[in-house]
Amino acid sequence: MSILAKLRCITVDVTGTLMAYKGELGDYYCMAAKAIGLPCPDYKRVHDGFKLAYTDMVKKHPCFGHAEKMPNIVWWKSCVRNSFVKAGYDFDEETFEKIFRRIYSTFGSSAPYTVFPDSQPFLRWLRTQGVTVGIVSNAEYRYPDGSEWDFGVFSGLEGVEKPDPKIYKIALERAGNVAPEEVLHIGDSMRKDYVPAKSVGMHALLLDRFKTPDAENWKKSGATVLPDLVAAREWLTSEHLTC
Known part of the structure; x- marks a missing residue:
């Protein structure tokens, strides 16, 4: 049998x-920055910054903030901001908002994934x-x-x-x-x-x-x-x- x-x-x-996932995390962060006229962030710094920021968020707000009823976009906004900060990029609020919206929209689509x-x-x-x-x-x-x-x-x-x-x-x-x-x-x-x-x-x-x-x-x-x-x-x- x-x-x-x-x-x-x-x-x-x-x-x-x-x-x-298709490509590297840096590809999508780079495209978001270039779309609003900024230089492409350093891939390795962004990748390392994201790993640190994501680990911190998982510890502080596990399961994407489920217990706190944290909106998905709020969880990811904090994670992405901290990723840039840990990578050495501290954008002003208006600039970061433009970059984040593009990143969040991209990862909410099928673009970064391959089945x-x-x-x-x-x-x-x-x-x-x-x-x-x-x-x-x-x-x-x-x-x-x-x-x-x-x-x-x-x-x-x-x-x-x-x-x-x-x-x-x-x-x-x-x-x-x-x-x-x-x-x-x-x-x-x-x-x-x-x-x-x-x-x-x-x-x-x-x-x-x-x-x-x-x-x-x-x-x-x-x-x-x-x-x-x-x-x-x-x-x-x-x-x-x-x-």
């Missing part, structure tokens, strides 16, 4: 699993197999196109984020209180996807789309690691495999 025959639900991570070519075919195939499909993501809002899945669990809406196992328990409830042993989670992070999903009794597998050095350690620890969703489909329909 294949693994798929034992499953009633499959949940999937988004970034790194179904889609990825892996195997993502939609895989999700559509799962639906034809009678499997409930869910999204489990550390995102602040529901993705606009939910036609390929049955439910979504998003950290910004739930107030809990990966790697907290609670987000996977919420997914089990959304799937119709399905038993964890009848659910598989697919993601690209050992810490955020594999370990917490397994901790609540779900099956799990990891995708290594970018050939990360960590993948060898994942395999040594006993995790199933596959290169893409084409391989995942083959694995799901193979006989006598375990997860």
Whole structure:
């Protein structure tokens, strides 16, 4: 019997699993600055500044300010401002507002993202197999196109984020209180996807789309690691495999 025959639900991570960012963060910050006549900010400084600012915001206002009912735009405005400040760019309020509006609008569109070519075919195939499909993501809002899945669990809406196992328990409830042993989670992070999903009794597998050095350690620890969703489909329909 294949693994798929034992499953009633499959949940999937988004970034790194179904889609990825195009280019670099600096590309979009540069375009926003140049659009209002400013020089392009230094890519490395902006990237490093963003990592520091984002980490600070996550600590001070987790789950995109869910507990404080902080508007999404306010959370990101503070994060982007601090990114520039930490990178050494302290714009006046009017200038920053113009830059931020362009950045916020860009990341609210499909422009910075690319969907892996195997993502939609895989999700559509799962639906034809009678499997409930869910999204489990550390995102602040529901993705606009939910036609390929049955439910979504998003950290910004739930107030809990990966790697907290609670987000996977919420997914089990959304799937119709399905038993964890009848659910598989697919993601690209050992810490955020594999370990917490397994901790609540779900099956799990990891995708290594970018050939990360960590993948060898994942395999040594006993995790199933596959290169893409084409391989995942083959694995799901193979006989006598375990997860």
